[in-house]
Amino acid sequence: MMAAISTRRLACAGRCFVLSLLMCMCTLANAHSGHSDNDDATVRAVLDPLPASLEGVRVQLRRTLAPQLLISNETQQPLTVFDDDGRAFLRIGSGDVEADLGAAAFHRSNTLMAPGAFAADASQAPNWQIVEPAPHWGWFDLRLRSNDVAVPNDIQQRGKRAQVGQWRVPVQLGDERTAITGRFEFVPEPQGIPEARVTATGPLASSTLVRAMNGSARSGVFVSYRGEQALLVYGAYDEPMLRFGDGGVDVNRHSQTWQQIAPAGAPDYIAGEGADWATVSNQPNYGWVDPRIGFIDEVAATDESVVLKRWSIPIQLGEQRATIDGITEWKPVTPLAKAE
Known part of the structure; x- marks a missing residue:
């Protein structure tokens, strides 16, 4: 039986998130103080229109210190989110949100600093727990990060907005597999x-x-x-x-x-x-x-x-x-x- 995480544990997680966010702000400020040939601040993740099979699911992509997916699922079917190896790590719907605390993907996307603290191969046995008593959740999915997206020289020299890559987050609503998709766009420095x-x-x-x-x-x-x-x-x-x-x-x-x-x-x-x-x-x-x-x-x-x-x-x-x-x-x- 899946047990709910205690209120004390959720409060502790919230405090840890704030601390991690503050630490990350300092880290990012230092990391961006220098110059790079392909400044990833000019490459942005953009959300595609949702497939018809996800009707009733609301998805937003917000850019803060990193791209964040926000999902609200008011349908009667749970929305399951998978990592790149096909392992489910989130279930959003049926009145709450469940997370597989044994999945590295959950921890690596839960806060901004997490990728440095959790290895991609650090997954353990499945351990599903309720992490939110409402069908809404947001996470910093690493598949939306633009750090490793290369921008060809001709696109940079042209100085126009252009697509330079794609991203994909596999999901399943009820019994139907599909994906939340998007693209990476090069955005020149604004005049x-x-x-x-x-x-x-x-x-x-x-x-x-x-x-x-x-x-x-x-x-x-x-x-x-x-x-x-x-x-x-x-x-x-x-x-x-x-x-x-x-x-x-x-x-x-x-x-x-x-x-x-x-x-x-x-x-x-x-x-x-x-x-x-x-x-x-x-x-x-x-x-x-x-x-x-x-x-x-x-x-x-x-x-x-x-x-x-x-x-x-x-x-x-x-x-x-x-x-x-x-x-x-x-x-x-x-x-x-x-x-x-």
Whole structure:
């Protein structure tokens, strides 16, 4: 019988993870202080669209100090994740997450520092334990690391985004074997970045903090609402998407925009008409990725700030319809000099 890991053990694991993360930050800072011919910071893992057989499973790829896969499985079947030798080391679903503590792949991908502490051939007898009481999990899968991905000289000299490799994580949902796949892309040093900015908030000006969230092509909006009337935010298809009130923030699970942007662990999209509200925050504050304000197209080389797009997000405050308006600009950046 599979036993659950104790709360004390989970807390200890959490403290160890934080310590490892801090140690890794120092290690990475030292490792990247020098120059290399193929700086792996210019090669990124990118997630492919999921196969139809994984319908109901939500997968995100996040880049922090290393690529991290985040999975939420609300289906009735467990999602099993395999290492390159075909040994299962994670089962996500059926209300919890189980890990094979005897599998080296689990330990080597559980924290950033783990690959240096656990050898690839250090696996022992299977030892399945519950490690999370909900069907959500994230891990730093080594197959997404770009350190050993070579970038041909002609691609570097061309200075354009290009595919330079592929990655694959074998999985099984129920009885069907498939894979989560992606590619490695060479990304040249940016000559600038798109930056979104809120320019007008209409009737929200006196009661609400509205800010654009930047940092990637998938820009977003953060709203902190302190008004007395209900605030509705409409999606890209003019459908009710978010509802702010004193008790927190709700999302319309029938929103087509929510289907595109829902983060792992959030209420799932459900096809349907009208509104089906579910809570996403117990406070009247929420931030979300919004496809209306991001910019993913190429920008012609320019040394000056230019407006890439103007955007509006429809809202309704009580009975009053209005918009949150803004612009997304191109901001040139000066490349940092590399140490020789």
